[in-house]
Amino acid sequence: MAYKDYYNVLGVTRGASDADIKSAYRKLAKTYHPDKNQGDGKAADRFKEIGEAYAVLSDPEKRKLYDQFGHTGQVPPGYGDAGNFQGGDFAGFDPSQFSDFFQGLFGMGGRRGGGFQGGAGGFPGGGQQVNLDDLLGGIGGTQGRRFVQNVEGELQVTLQEAFAGSDEVINVDGKRLALRVPAGTRDGSRLRLAGQAPGGGDVLLTIRVLEDARFDLEGDDLVTTVDVPAPVAALGGPVTVPTLGGNVTLTVPPSSSGGRRMRLRGQGWPRRDGTRGDLYARLNLTVPRDLSDEERELYGKLRDLRS
Structure with a gap:
């Protein structure tokens, strides 16, 4: 062998x-x-x-x-x-x-x-x-x-x-x-x-x-990381969340910070009684790697406002 x-x-x-x-x-x-x-x-x-x-x-x-x-x-x-x-x-x-x-x-x-x-x-x-x-x-x-x-x-x-x-x-x-x-x-x-x-x-x-790189299993709950663009985190909006049953849409509240965990009820691990645990989406704030001229200008104005 x-x-x-x-x-x-x-x-x-x-x-x-x-x-x-x-x-x-x-x-x-x-x-x-x-x-x-x-x-x-x-x-x-x-x-x-x-x-x-x-x-x-x-x-x-x-x-x-x-x-x-x-x-x-x-x-x-x-x-x-x-x-x-x-x-x-x-x-x-x-x-x-x-x-x-x-x-x-x-x-x-x-x-x-x-x-x-x-x-x-x-x-x-x-x-x-x-x-x-x-x-x-x-x-x-x-x-x-x-x-x-x-x-x-x-x-x-x-x-x-x-x-x-x-x-x-x-x-x-x-x-x-x-x-x-x-x-x-x-x-x-x-x-x-x-x-x-x-x-x-x-x-x-x-x-x-086998472990799945997308999910951590914690008891009956699943945890996954979801990338959220910085403007969506600031203003709120929908993001796509992977689950083991298929993708779902989650609405991120305004002023959400990185590392925040949001719960999706009933999207976790199956239990013997027929119910399921929950899935937690851990927010990961992202910014674009390549900015357009317009985006660069807008981010510059935002930076100046916050300084």
């Missing part, structure tokens, strides 16, 4: 702080977001790759494993210097022999390009993750090999998909499985596909919601 340098993907150093990683992700995600690159397959792939990198580097435990094993190509603890599993009936076991098996069991599938792609138990490889311990925990012994009942993995969805709900397809042991991610799904939520794992066990999915 091809190795991905997630630090290089985000354009940060290995010693980057959490804030640096988040800042780099938000900048890149905003650039390559599908809404801004409709029909651009390369941008969509880049957006997915950025999300995969951030999902690993933003999680302290995953980043620790990645830093320990990912960039060196080493295998996790429990394997010998030559890649041999230590203990039991697995002496001499080479995990690389199972690469084709894992790729077939959790191979390419689904519109995201790979239900459960490799990368299990801290191995580099990207994509969705499979718990290697769960897979190997029931294999071995003198009476032959068997699979454990349940298989665990992760499924990444965008904030938009988690908000509205989405239909997904994953590939498990060569079988395509359809599932529905409910509207309002939170990061870390678990979905169970009963009886769909090899051996009749369950497939247990942990949902990972």
Whole structure:
């Protein structure tokens, strides 16, 4: 499986702080977001790759494993210097022999390009993750090999998909499985596909919601930044506000200052009782970069009046 340098993907150093990683992700995600690159397959792939990198580097435990094993190509603890599993009936076991098996069991599938792609138990490889311990925990012994009942993995969805709900397809042991991610799904939520794992066990999915550069989720509320031209902030007027349900128009009151938060009721995250939180539009005052002669004259008169 091809190795991905997630630090290089985000354009940060290995010693980057959490804030640096988040800042780099938000900048890149905003650039390559599908809404801004409709029909651009390369941008969509880049957006997915950025999300995969951030999902690993933003999680302290995953980043620790990645830093320990990912960039060196080493295998996790429990394997010998030559890649041999230590203990039991697995002496001499080479995990690389199972690469084709894992790729077939959790191979390419689904519109995201790979239900459960490799990368299990801290191995580099990207994509969705499979718990290697769960897979190997029931294999071995003198009476032959068997699979454990349940298989665990992760499924990444965008904030938009988690908000509205989405239909997904994953590939498990060569079988395509359809599932529905409910509207309002939170990061870390678990979905169970009963009886769909090899051996009749369950497939247990942990949902990972990718951050969206346009929005911050605070409890049941969403926060977004809206650019407001200085004259509109001073005199009041309409501005367009993005929401996860589509754009809406907000009337900015006169004498609004930068950083002010305005609430749009019921435009936030879906709740279980059918209601929704609110969306807060954070005003960001802007001035034109290139002024026309008339604008320059008017701004000059305003400056003189205020001096």
